[in-house]
Amino acid sequence: MDIRSFQEKLFARGQELGVHKLEIYYQQGRSTSVRVVKGEIDAYTIKESGGLSLRLEHNGQMGYAYTEKLDEDSIDFLIEEARQNAGIVESKELEELFAGSESYVSLSTYSEALSNVAPEKLIEAALAMEKEALQADPRITMVHTSSVSNSESEVFIANNLGLDCAAKYNQAVAGIYVIAEEGGEKTTGGWYEYTLEDFDQVDYLKAAREAVKEAVSKLGADTIESSNYPVIFRQDAASTMLEIFTNIFSAEAVDKDFSRLKGKIGEQVAASIVTIVDDPHMANVPARCTFDAEGSATKRVEIIKEGQLLTFLHNRKTAQKFGVESTGHATKGSYRAKIGISPQNLFITAGATSLEDMIGSMDKGLMITDLQGTHAGANAVSGEFSLSCNGFLIENGAIVRPVNQITVSGNFFNLLQDVEVVGNDLRFLDSCTSPSLKVKSLTISGA
Known part of the structure; x- marks a missing residue:
């Protein structure tokens, strides 16, 4: 059963059973990858993963249930399981379903051309990348890994208060890891290139040359004086x-006293030439997205501007605590995970x-x-x-x-x-x- 049909039947069944506040979070991923070693295919893998979580309000509490199957049998199971869990889970904070943002940016996140790439092209690229690396420099004695993958994912969040957010993403990645040797010394180097639009844009030969350059440049290294x-x-x-330190910008970390930036909004916390932005609306970046894990619209956020701290990253829970709007940074590691806070596309300008x-x-x-x-x-x-x-x-x-x-x-x-x-x-x-x-x-x- 497709996800839209499943959602409609699940919500209708909930209404029949007197459950009037339901929300699903659906996540699905698929990848095809190939790895070659010494001119031969070492691994060819097709992987699928994902599932659906349901949360619903029952007797003033939220209950959760999960499934990997979208079929008729799962519908009653999910509702009953979530209602039972609502009676078990004790929370001092009442969770509320979100009806959705007023508007969402239109953003291209999925390429049909990329989704239709033949597996043979992945194999050809991996083999060519390995060959290029071995020919680029005689000091390259081994290509440890030469791999190419093509992956796609889908996220769908909907509730019966009006929230309806869906998106598909895909990308192709070529990566290589090489070993250089000279005079008994061994060094390593790696590189990868990606595309979000067309597999022919993946410069896998460049990846090979950059990995070789990286490995060879390390030969003859020694320590220095302290x-x-x-x-x-x-x-x-x-x-x-x-x-390493992105968590210091999380309002959740600030609220728990896990960030030294607490209480420093408006203060100079970095050099005046440092501006840190999170912008998930940029074109051709892997982390592009128009909504977060709660269905809040994402947006460009200046966290530090010319050294001054302007805001933290928020989900709906922390935004309510801080008396501000969510910045659209709610995240879930998987459909089973709890809501947290993470950057979308954070960078120093x-x-x-x-x-x-x-x-x-x-x-x-x-x-x-x-x-x-x-x-x-x-x-x-x-x-x-x-x-x-x-x-x-x-x-x-x-x-x-x-x-x-x-x-x-x-x-x-x-x-x-x-x-x-x-x-x-x-x-x-x-x-x-x-x-x-x-x-x-x-x-x-x-x-």
């Missing part, structure tokens, strides 16, 4: 750093300086290219971090050599204040992105 250094976080490392010019302006310092141990080495509440990393030593405006076996330490809240240059190299890959950032000084532990 000291305080000016630091450039390259775009990918800067994005990782921002992602780009500056005007290229990475090359950042490097050229540095007398002596470090460019960090990747951060490791992000789960154990950072405290999102205090802002303190101590992370293993790799990068390059810079002297007299030029890269001297690669660097490894080092740790960068500092405090994220201080880092925001100490940003001296913002790069122009934004590359949207996920829900959290940053251009390269030059920071005044951080502690580097090495030799």
Whole structure:
């Protein structure tokens, strides 16, 4: 049974049974992926997942039930299960169904052309990517992974108060991970490219060349003397750093005293050149969407503007507590998950300086290219971090050599204040992105 027919029958049955407030959250995903090794298909996988959650009001409480099957037998089961759960779950806060926002932005999130890509094209791309990497440099001794995937997902939220939000999304991704070797030393490098519109736009050969470049550039790395250094976080490392601490912008974290930004609305919390925005309406970004997990309309939100904190990210629950409107950032990890708060498409806005010019302006310092141990080495509440990393030593405006076996330490809240240059190299890959950032000084532990 298709989801629309199931919803109509479920709501009609609810009315028959005297249940007048019902809401469904439906989520479905499908992906086709191929991985090749040494010119042969190593794995070909078709994966489907998803299901539906029902919440309804019964005797003044909300009850929940879940199913993966959309059939006649599931309808009575869902309603009865949710009514029983309403009697068990005790909550001090009365949940309310949402009738929907006044309007929603029209946004293209699904490509028919991409959905119809033949599996053979995925295989051809994965094989070509592996071949390109092996031919690009003799120091590449192995392609650990060369894979291509084509995925799509669907979300549908509806209730009998008028909420009716539906969207489909899809994207194709080509990723590769290679190993370089020279003089007994081994290094690794990876890269991926994606498209949201047409598979022919996936530059998988570029992905291969970039992965090779990354792996080879690390050969000959050594540690450096421990000291305080000016630091450039390259775009990918800067994005990782921002992602580690995105929870500080969540109103839920603020409400629980898990963010040092509590009580600082209107204050200067970052350098004046730092502006942080969440904009899910941008074209051709993976995290684009027009509604959140509660059916609230999404919108462009300036969180920090020229260093000043303007707002937190809200769902309907925190917005009510704070006396503001939801910013459209309610999220669910799956159809079974509870409502939380996460960014949609959060990024530090780009500056005007290229990475090359950042490097050229540095007398002596470090460019960090990747951060490791992000789960154990950072405290999102205090802002303190101590992370293993790799990068390059810079002297007299030029890269001297690669660097490894080092740790960068500092405090994220201080880092925001100490940003001296913002790069122009934004590359949207996920829900959290940053251009390269030059920071005044951080502690580097090495030799």
